[in-house]
Amino acid sequence: MRTHAGWFRIVGAILLGLPLTSIAADTYNVGVVIREAVEARLRDYGGKNAEREAKLKQMFVDSDCSEHLSEQHVKFSRVPNLICVLPGTSNRVIIVGAHFDRVSTSEGVADNWSGASLLPSLYEAVKVEPRQHTYLFIGFTDEEQGLVGSRFYAHQMTPEQVAATDAMINLDTLGLAPTEVWSHRSDKRLQLALLGVANFLKLPLNGVNFENVGSTDSEPLRKLKIPSMTVHSLTQKSENEGILHTSKDRLASMNLDYYYDTYKLLAVYLVWIDHYFDKPAVSEPATSTSGP
Helix, strand or coil, X not given: CCEEEEEXXXXXXXXXXXXXXXXXXXXXXXXXXXXXXXXXXXXXXXXXXXXXXXXXXXXXXXXXXXXXXXXXXXXXXXXXXXXEEECCCCCCEEEEEEECCCCCCCCCHHHHHHHHCCHHHHHHHHCCCCCCCEEEEEEECCHHHCCHHHHHHHHHCCHXXXXXXXXXXXXXXXXXXXXXXXXXXXXHHHHHHHHHHHHHHCCCCEEECCCXXXXXXXXXXXXXXXXXXXXXXXXXXXXXXXXXXXXXXXXXXXXXXXXXXXXXXXXXXXXXXXXXXXXXCCCCCXXXXXXX
C-alpha cells in the first residue's frame, strides 16, 4: 500500500499539557497512508466475520506485516483474533485494537470495520523509523457476542505481559462524527497526550461517553489495570438515528472527511506516545464529557 513516509514531521511542537507549559524538543517521522488507500480498505467491508478476518489478514500482509502476523484461536469462537507485531527495542508494549466482527442485521461499516480496517494503515504510520515500544495491532473477534476475543486475549496475558503493557488504544465506530474519546473509562494521561496531538494538528477532539450504548474491547484490559483509551465517534445524533446494529450502519452514513482526520490524528499519536512515557506526568485534559 502506497504511503507518504514522513508526511508529518513532529518537530518541537506537541504539547504535553494545557496551558502551554511543556513542549517536546524531538523530531519524529510518521508514514501516513494516502486518503485513497485508507478509504479503499474501508470500502472492502463485505462478507461474514470469517471473511472479514481474512481480508484484514491480507491487508496486514500487503502492509509488510507477514513475518510477525499470527492468529490466536479463541475459545468459544469460530474466528480467531488476528495479531500483527511491530517489534521495538525494549520490552515495553503498546496495544492498538479494534474488532472486525459485525452483527447480522448490519453491514458493520462504522461498527466496526471503520476501526479494524484502519489497523494496517496505522501499522504503516508507525513502522517508518525505529521505536522503543513493541506495538501489537490486534483485530478482535466476536466483540458483538460479549467481548469474546478481547476477554480471551486478556485472560491469556501473563502477569509479566500485563506489567510490560504501557497502553491499550481501542478503536470502535469511527467516522460518524469528529474524533471522540470515551473519557469516563479512558486513562487521563493517554487522553491528555491525544489532546496535545489534536491541538498540534488543529483537529477536533471531544470527550463523549456512551455507557448506555454498551461495552467495548478496551474494558477487559482496563480491568487488568492497563492504561486504556477508546476512540470512537458516537453522538446523541447517531443514537437518535439508530445507526448501530441496524441496516443504517452503511458507508453512506459515514463522513469520510472526519474518518481520515481521525486516521491522521491516530497516526501521529501512536508515534508520539512511543516517547510520551518518558515525559513527566501532567494534569488531566480539558475535554468535554457530554454524550449519550
